[in-house]
Amino acid sequence: GVAYLAERGRIAKGRTSAVIIPEPLNVDRICIGHRGVYWFEVTARGRIAHGSMPFLGVSAIDGASRLLQIARDELMPKLAARRTAMPVAPPGACHATLNVNGIEGGQRVDGIQTPCVADLCRVVFDRRFLLEEGFDATRAEVEDLVRRAREASPGVQFELRDLMVVHPVRTPDDSPLIAALQSSIHRVLGRAPSLVASPGTYDHKHVARIAGVPHCVAYGPGELELAHQPDEYCRIEDIINATKVIALAILALM
Structure with missing residues (x-):
């Protein structure tokens, strides 16, 4: 997975400018880290x-x-x-x-x-x-x-x-990656997103600790409250909107 790629330098500071990890945290929220x-x-x-x-x-x-x-x-x-x-x-x-x-x-x-x-x-x-x-x-x-x-x-x-043991991580609020996602979410959804941190852990830890890439967030469709439950699902509309948001953010960072 991501740890494997980071350990082998496929994801690395100087090679990777930013990382977006798809996670079910709602399409109008940007996840900046975890406990x-x-x-x-x-x-x-x-x-x-x-x-x-x-x-x-x-x-x-x-x-x-x-x-x-x-x-x-x-x-x-x-x-x-x-x-x-x-x-x-x-x-x-x-x-x-x-x-x-x-x-x-x-x-x-x-x-x-x-x-x-x-x-x-x-x-x-x-x-x-x-x-x-x-x-x-x-x-x-x-x-x-x-x-x-x-x-x-x-x-x-x-x-x-x-x-x-997984140490907490947090991406600075002034990260250009966060700014790009905020702009694209507002453009696609017509409202300003909120910044959140995850109650659990995800691949952000590998990007920050192993790869040393400072600009990393989680963003994607799905509802956090449904995570690990038998009826976990994503709305089709949310999948489409999240895809648009990520595409626009990548274009803005290029």
């Missing part, structure tokens, strides 16, 4: 025992439950109080967030009896951090979360593993 992403996994390890004598074991699931409780009751309210100056859409995504993407522990298969105290439980988290927070502070906060869960769970060992 940061930190996916991580916490593994809790207890001690197995027969399920009829749980007092002889240490439940990894109980340890993971304490981790989740501390995250929900203490960390998440702190994140909700933080707000970025970036124009992230929708408004709820202007805050730092933490989501539990998945949890696995104990009996895995229905119908197969495993009368045991769970000695292993894994939890995968999705932390979206703000440009103002930075990754180092974000990870330190997660390390503190794991430390507190360890202190509250005697006999349970916790291991933190990084899965993915």
Whole structure:
């Protein structure tokens, strides 16, 4: 994909003047960047025992439950109080967030009896951090979360593993690429566009971090609120208008 092209110099500063990435962010909006992403996994390890004598074991699931409780009751309210100056859409995504993407522990298969105290439980988290927070502070906060869960769970060992890190990016508002798109959107749609930032991440990170190209935005048809949903769609009219907008912007930059 884009990372492959950037790593091999096909997209590069001095070779590429600007990049427009088609993304479903509505045809009257220009996306100038995105929040940061930190996916991580916490593994809790207890001690197995027969399920009829749980007092002889240490439940990894109980340890993971304490981790989740501390995250929900203490960390998440702190994140909700933080707000970025970036124009992230929708408004709820202007805050730092933490989501539990998945949890696995104990009996895995229905119908197969495993009368045991769970000695292993894994939890995968999705932390979206703000440009103002930075990754180092974000990870330190997660390390503190794991430390507190360890202190509250005697006999349970916790291991933190990084899965993915994406740093926030933002294209300056005075970029000539943004100006060209603003003009072409006004010409095609008859109204001024708004500048937004994406709640998720997209290929902008590769263009900025690997290729070093400063002028990059996302623009295209489709509704952001429908992203990753089973009924995601684009209106034909929006596809046509977005095509016109991109073509006019490219001509203006040539």
